[in-house]
Amino acid sequence: MNLAEAKAQFVQTWGSLGAQWGINRTMAQIHALLLVMPDPLSADDIMAELNISRGNTNMNVRELINWGLVERVLIPGERKEFFVAEKDIWKVATYIARERKKRELDPIMKVLQQLQQAEGDPRDKELKAFKDSISNINKFASQTDKTISAFIKSEENWFYSSLLKLIK
């Protein structure tokens, strides 16, 4: 397998992986393409490389920027905008963790809190069983939340401490 083939394979694999997660195929493919390209690409480059429309490119690049996985860069003398992906895979993982926590874990924890307040006769066995189930799920969710927060934080600290070294 040569370099071009390998790159294409990577883009395609990352794409179908993304699809299995909540991320859409094109968004994952654009991310893969940028991950594998050392230099910034323009919207036109991405369109040509992946054979997708301008609108599609624009939409998905914007979403990647929202997730913090891709950055706009300006190249002096060029009018177009260019894009690069965060290459440090640990950072990528923490950005994804942060985003998914926000979108998935936080909302369910909120609902679980409410469900614990379910009212009724305290001697009702069914009610008791329900509250127990919810309480267990709640404990699990809190534990998971703490773990993810710690993971995200560890990466942030790493970032700030190296920033500190840099400016000191």
Place this chain on the structure above:
Amino acid sequence: MNLAEAKAQFVQTWGSLGAQWGINRTMAQIHALLLVMPDPLSADDIMAELNISRGNTNMNVRELINWGLVERVLIPGERKEFFVAEKDIWKVATYIARERKKRELDPIMKVLQQLQQAEGDPRDKELKAFKDSISNINKFASQTDKTISAFIKSEENWFYSSLLKLIK
């Protein structure tokens, strides 16, 4: 909020959460319903409770059984089949982890192995950059794989050790 409302809310929330993951909405709703019901339900119960068709019920229950999240139970004197969900949320988490590892992580690791073999002039800078990227992703994937395996294994051990206590 009374018990019935709380249950309905839980089923609905768990359902939309599942949809954000790879799991489909109905599958997650059936799971939630069984989680919250102390006694086994039949296919007809599920159909009535969630307003879905027989085919849909059958398909999604089967998938839940594949994942190990739900079990068929036979009730003496009844001709129908009944279903119960695993209620221990930690076990649920490990079953899901196991299934997702198998479907998502294992295949990508296989591809990454292959991509490291990409051929070409060893002095080519681009090739070198590509191999470096892949190598980093690979390291990350292995680390993740180990962590998940450890998690799955810890649960298995816990299971076997309590089984042992039980029969001893």
Place this chain on the structure above:
DNA sequence: TTGAACTTTCAAAACTTTATGAAAACAAAG
């Protein structure tokens, strides 16, 4: 101010996934 280069939006079309329900298959009881 104009117009060329570029980006963004959005309604409609293409595509993908999921659900339905009638029919087939199966299994227990008579």
Place this chain on the structure above:
DNA sequence: CTTTGTTTTCATAAAGTTTTGAAAGTTCAA
């Protein structure tokens, strides 16, 4: 073997998601 209650399958319908591309919007140099 036949009837009856039940589960499974599968072609088709419905719902949901993603993509397209043309039009509107923006920016900037001249």
